[in-house]
Amino acid sequence: MEKKTLIVIGGPTASGKTGLAIAVAQHFGTEIISGDSRQFYREMTIGNARPTDQELALVRHHFIADRSLLDPLSAGRFAEEALQRLHTIFESHPYAVLVGGSGLYLRALCEGLDEFPEVTEGARSQVQSLLNEQGLPGLQAELSRLDPAYYAVVDRANPRRLERALQVCYASGQPYSSFLGQTTARPFRCLYLRAHPPREALYARIDARVDAMLAAGLEAEVQSLAPHQDLPVLQTVGYQEWWPYLRGEYDRATAIDLVKRNSRRYAKRQVTWFSKDDQYRTVAGVADVLAELKRL
Structure with a gap:
């Protein structure tokens, strides 16, 4: 049908x-x-x-x-x-x-x-400390280290995108990009x-x-x-x-x-x-x- x-x-x-x-x-x-x-x-x-x-x-x-x-x-x-x-x-x-x-x-x-793991308060605090101490360049450098694949495509001037990705990285121990592309087919x-x-x-x-x-x-x-x-x-x-x-x-x-x-x-x-x-x-x-x- x-x-x-x-x-x-x-x-x-x-x-x-x-x-x-x-x-x-x-x-x-x-x-x-x-x-x-x-x-x-x-x-x-x-x-x-x-x-x-x-x-x-x-x-x-x-x-x-x-x-x-x-x-x-x-x-x-x-x-x-x-x-x-x-x-x-x-x-x-x-x-x-x-x-x-x-x-x-x-x-x-x-x-x-895409389904992402739950972000812990510890992960949020870790990212916030990084932002407070090193600013946007610090977020960029850390995401480049932890998830170069996502860093290559993300809007690097958008701190919220970088913060979110790093929170997931810290909370899961896996790259943010590993959780992308997991959508479900619709009927x-x-x-x-x-x-x-x-x-x-x-x-x-x-x-x-x-x-x-x-x-x-x-x-x-x-x-x-x-x-x-x-x-x-x-x-x-x-x-x-x-x-x-x-x-x-x-x-x-x-x-x-x-x-x-x-x-x-x-x-x-x-x-x-x-x-x-x-x-x-x-x-x-x-x-x-x-x-x-x-x-x-």
């Missing part, structure tokens, strides 16, 4: 993913899994560009505002829950749609994540697509979206979330720029400018993520999706 098909629609913020996903889901009479890591939480409505009530009414969506931000959803746990939802959807539909700009969450569901096939408008158009849409968020009450939403501002999910673009403003460190105009600037930078990183994965094909509408399905 032919495998069921998960149509994956990725891309940067404000690229039109939501509209395309809804159109595709309507065409196939199926449901949508949201893989946007900031849209899971019901307390966040405006700054995370959640689909409107009108859009949500068109097609059944899963993982939109279905939990509290006090119960954060990791990529691994999302994959576990989403696999269960997909099993139910595929019982009555040959197709399902996955949409989002959080590349790690999409990958977790479609391919699984469905994936068609990887991306919305990818021209950069100038994308940036203009981002600025317009921020203006629309402000008109919809973004600042009031941020103020209501201020007691939780230290949560990782609120240390993200669209929210993190407001916390210094609320502390009086700069004015409102600066906060708005930073939201727009950082949203453009975030979109650029998303474009890079999806561009690096050669499985993704650029599409602009349902006709393009159908054409790609024929090639699958």
